[in-house]
Structure formats: C-alpha cells, structure tokens
Amino acid sequence: MQRGTAQRRAILQALREAPGPLTAQELHELARADAEGLGLATVYRNLNELEREGRVVEVRLPGDARRYEPAGRGHHHHFRCVRCDTVFELELGCPLSMLEDVTLPGGLHVTGHELVLFGVCDACGGSASATRRDSVSGSA
Amino acid sequence: MQRGTAQRRAILQALREAPGPLTAQELHELARADAEGLGLATVYRNLNELEREGRVVEVRLPGDARRYEPAGRGHHHHFRCVRCDTVFELELGCPLSMLEDVTLPGGLHVTGHELVLFGVCDACGGSASATRRDSVSGSA
DNA sequence: ACCGTATCGAGAACGCGTTCTCATATCGCC
DNA sequence: GGCGATATGAGAACGCGTTCTCGATACGGT
Known part of the structure; x- marks a missing residue:
C-alpha cells in the first residue's frame, strides 16, 4: 500500500x-x-x-x-557518451516528426521511432578540455 | 585457418x-x-x-x-515490427546527415547516431492494437 | 585415399541483469 | 506507543544470450 x-x-x-x-x-x-x-x-x-x-x-x-x-x-531522444557511457536527455526538438504515422515502401507502417546519438560528452573532453567529472560522486 | x-x-x-x-x-x-x-x-x-x-x-x-x-x-537504419519482432533493413536515405559531426549545447559532441523505426510490417497487417486503422486487415 | 587439423554438435558453464526468498526493520493508523 | 502490514537488505536463484569443453566429424593439401 x-x-x-x-x-x-x-x-x-x-x-x-x-x-x-x-x-x-x-x-x-x-x-x-x-x-x-x-x-x-x-x-x-x-x-x-x-x-x-x-x-x-x-x-x-x-x-x-x-x-x-x-x-x-514528452517526446525526446538521448545521447550516449562513448567514453563514460553516461546517457543524456536531449532537449532538442525531434527532427523526425514526419515519421509519425506513415507507410513505407514494402508495407511497413511506422508508428514510432527511437533515435540515439553517440559521441563524447563535455566532461570527457570532446576535443580539448580534460575536465574530469565524477558522475557518481556524493556531492549533494 | x-x-x-x-x-x-x-x-x-x-x-x-x-x-x-x-x-x-x-x-x-x-x-x-x-x-x-x-x-x-x-x-x-x-x-x-x-x-x-x-x-x-x-x-x-x-x-x-x-x-x-x-x-x-552502407549507412542505413532499421524497422522493427512490434508484432512479429522481425527487423527490416531500410533503403531510405538517412534524414539525419546533419548529425555527422556537430556539437550540441552542453558540449555533447556527436559522432554518430542510430535510428530505429517501430511499427507493423506488411505481413502482420495493420489492424489489432489499433489507435488508428489502415484498412490493410486482409488475411491477417 | 590419407592424415593432420580446423570445425562441428551437444551440453555444460558463464556473465549479467533481474527477480525471489525470508528474516528484519519501518511505516502509519489506532 | 503499540501493532499489523508493507518495505527493506543480503544473497540465492533465475533467464537468457553467449562462450567454453571435448569427443567426433569432415575439409583439403598431398
């Protein structure tokens, strides 16, 4: 209960x-x-x-x-850092709204989709900074 | 060998x-x-x-x-039928080429992506869990 | 055709995420 | 504050995808 x-x-x-x-x-x-x-x-x-x-x-x-x-x-997608494996929620609008309720050649009727972006997050240093953040530290 | x-x-x-x-x-x-x-x-x-x-x-x-x-x-994506779980390769061009090598707000540097469409395949018809009907109820 | 070796099939074993078990601790109503 | 019901923690157990083991099989160079 x-x-x-x-x-x-x-x-x-x-x-x-x-x-x-x-x-x-x-x-x-x-x-x-x-x-x-x-x-x-x-x-x-x-x-x-x-x-x-x-x-x-x-x-x-x-x-x-x-x-x-x-x-x-609401509808959104995610980003995964290939270095630390952290997954981030993306705020961007979804660029795939045209895929809402369409039928593709071959008779595939699309009702939804899932998009995941891969890359390197800020903390892992996308290209320069080596800022190292502990994703699991106890800082309140 | x-x-x-x-x-x-x-x-x-x-x-x-x-x-x-x-x-x-x-x-x-x-x-x-x-x-x-x-x-x-x-x-x-x-x-x-x-x-x-x-x-x-x-x-x-x-x-x-x-x-x-x-x-x-080559680069392509997939479609999974939610009824029979079959996965199809899509021939469509990828609508996400702009996501090749960009940095999003928050310092997320994108290097790749993965897109999966969900829906009902031709063989499974389009009628049962319907919030919308597509008339293709045919034989199955 | 022969032989050495890579491959095979069946089942045991493994890894890992998830659920179950059960004794104990906690919540919250009276 | 007391009490019954629910939630908790630790570890065992489970499910399932994948890998390993090992004796048997079959490929292919000679």
Whole structure:
C-alpha cells in the first residue's frame, strides 16, 4: 500500500536530478548517497512499482540494460557518451516528426521511432578540455 | 585457418537473403534449412569469425540481442515490427546527415547516431492494437 | 585415399541483469 | 506507543544470450 520510505524518496530524487535515464545499477550508487545501505533489490522493486504507477518510464538503448527516467517529459531522444557511457536527455526538438504515422515502401507502417546519438560528452573532453567529472560522486 | 564448410555457407546465405539483421537464434533456425543439424554454438562461432574478417557487422537494437547483417551495405537504419519482432533493413536515405559531426549545447559532441523505426510490417497487417486503422486487415 | 587439423554438435558453464526468498526493520493508523 | 502490514537488505536463484569443453566429424593439401 504505497509507503513513503526514505529509499523511495532517494530513488525518485536521483532520477530527477540525473542528466538522463539511469540503469538500476547507476541508481543504486547514486541513491545510496541519500539512503545509506540501499539495496539493489529495493531499487528494482521501486522502479517496477513506480513504472506501474506511471511515475517513471523505461528507456531502452541499444546494447544496454533498462534505463528509467521521470515520466511526463514528452517526446525526446538521448545521447550516449562513448567514453563514460553516461546517457543524456536531449532537449532538442525531434527532427523526425514526419515519421509519425506513415507507410513505407514494402508495407511497413511506422508508428514510432527511437533515435540515439553517440559521441563524447563535455566532461570527457570532446576535443580539448580534460575536465574530469565524477558522475557518481556524493556531492549533494 | 578458414575452411569452407557447409555450415558456414548456409549461415552466410541466410544472412544475405534475410530482410534485415538476424540474431544468432534466428540464424540458427533459418540456416538449418541448408545445413541440417546445425548447432547453435557453430552459429556463434561463425558469426564471431565472420565479424573479425569484416564480412558481417553487428547491429544492436534497443532491448534486443545482437544481430548481424552482411558488411558493406552502407549507412542505413532499421524497422522493427512490434508484432512479429522481425527487423527490416531500410533503403531510405538517412534524414539525419546533419548529425555527422556537430556539437550540441552542453558540449555533447556527436559522432554518430542510430535510428530505429517501430511499427507493423506488411505481413502482420495493420489492424489489432489499433489507435488508428489502415484498412490493410486482409488475411491477417 | 590419407592424415593432420580446423570445425562441428551437444551440453555444460558463464556473465549479467533481474527477480525471489525470508528474516528484519519501518511505516502509519489506532 | 503499540501493532499489523508493507518495505527493506543480503544473497540465492533465475533467464537468457553467449562462450567454453571435448569427443567426433569432415575439409583439403598431398
């Protein structure tokens, strides 16, 4: 019956503050900062629960475990840094709105799409800066 | 060193004839038609070998096992039927050439992308989970 | 045709993400 | 504050894709 536990709050908090969707593992590490001793099973349990409640949505990227982000952020895509594997949510408008409800040659009826950009994030130094940010540090 | 076995030929043949990239499992079933008794381990072994030789390339789609397609087909994307899970290779030109080598706000330097379209293929018709109907309900 | 060796098939084993189990801790209503 | 119900943590267990093991098979140079 849906209780307000410190763990659940920490999990939602971490999801909201993240630059993009997180895996259960990442969430486990991040939310530990607020909920000491947080167990991985608890993370999974809460993610499933929150998804059923419609408060978070699952995001699947190629060759990667399930990721989750807060629900209600509308249509958008993601960027994955090939160095640190961090996934970022993109704010850009989607350049593929023409793919909403079309039928391609061959009878393929398109109803949705998924776009992922790959590259190097700022922290990993796109070309010059070697700024090294710890994506999993406990800085509140 | 590289022998010409019936199994290997059957595997390459199946990959060439497929409408899109195949998983090891799919390949196992398809190539069995030409190579009776083909083992799954053999499929994996050959895929890895063929990839090292540069004759096939790996394709990763969200929430799915590794897929493979013949190398040298140039830049293209894929379509996955949400009913039968078949993956098709798209012939369309890529509408995202502007994403070749740009830096997005936030310092995200884009070097590549991956686009997957979802929908219903011709064989599966377009009628069941319908929020919209496309009349192609035909035989199935 | 022969022989040495790469390949094969079947099944065990592995890796890893995810779920289950169960005893313990916690929440929140009375 | 007490109590029953729910959530938690640790680790075992699971599912599934992939790789390894090993005795048997078959390719291909001679």
